Amino acid sequence: MNTAATGTATVFGAVHLGYIVIETNRFADWRRFGTDAIGMHHDSVSRDLMRFRLDGQECRFLLRRGPAEDVVATGWHIDDHASFEEIEARIRAHNVPVVRGSDEEAALRGVERLLRFPGPKGITQEIYTTPLTSPEPLRMLASGFVTGDSGMGHIALTSTKPTQIRGYFNTVFDARLTDCIDETISGVKLKIRFLRVNERHHSIAVAATRGLPIDPIRTRVQHLNIQAATLDDVAQSYQRVHELGFDMALSVGRHTNDKELSYYALTPSGFEWEVGWNPIVIDETTWEPTTHQGISVWGHLPVGRTIVDKLAQFRAGARSLAHPENTVPDLSGAGIADR
DSSP: OOOSOSSOSOOTTSEEEEEEEEEESOHHHHHIIIIIIIOOEEEEEETTEEEEESSSBSOSEEEEESSOOEEEEEEEEESSHHHHHHHHHHHHHTTOOOEEOOHHHHHHHTBSOOEEEOOGGGOEEEEESOBOBOSSOOOOSSSOBOOGGGOSEEEEEEOSOHHHHHHHHHHHHOOEEEEEEEEEETTEEEEEEEEESSSBSOSEEEEEESSSOOOOOSSSOSEEEEEBSSHHHHHHHHHHHHHTTOOEEEEEEEESSSOOEEEEEEOTTSSEEEEEEOOOBOOTTTOOOOEEESSEEEEOOBOSOOHHHHHHHHHHHHHHHHSOOOOOHHHHTTOOOOO
């Protein structure tokens, strides 16, 4: 890699989804959901802060008290200082503000230092190089989760401006298009683009309606994904979600593109949480983007959806027409050929 921070060196492969920051007032429900249903390790920091772990890293999910009921920041682990400085140089070159996080903020996220800058849909993007590990043994119902070189999972967004979202992550992280899915849900035609920044099939998914540019999802993210270590972990957490009374969004199924077997539960904040197993790993020497028809080979059937849920989505879509989506134009305006 060219180590000069000139805006021309590639950072693809050096970027990994590292942590998620969620703002919520539903701490008791989130603790039950994260520990008793999904099976993660929980740490109580204070009355207004708690964390979940998936592995040795001190923090994978930071929950802070507040009204958003949504994801408010994503943290990206950057492998080396040269790549970190390259990303910072790109952002500053586009005249986008970069803010250094405080020591307290870095400690809460389990990292040595961090930079933050604006991201699409109001989700702050944060980058760091050195995660801190915890000496405390994991206490969790799951046998383990897959993180490492692939990162901790992925985020999925709905957008009225998918080309600009793709342009943003290409400008900042050299994201590559893995593939697309065409799907029709409740009569609405969707195109979903899957973007990768490392060997994981995708770290970002962007879904958009065809025709009328509306966003039917209230929250900034449509879902988060984590990857379970074993098939038994998926099945057992699926059973726990049901037994504890949390709502299920989609039943167990297997995706057409990344072949991941998964289910989607509804979080206490209203966005979805996917627990998956065994997705394919991309071979950069042979991979070519393609378009799949339909999101699932089998399964992933809606669970418990009512006309009230559909009306809520229509209302969210109508509201999105009155509130233009922020894609951080200075970073997303480079232009990526759509497909």
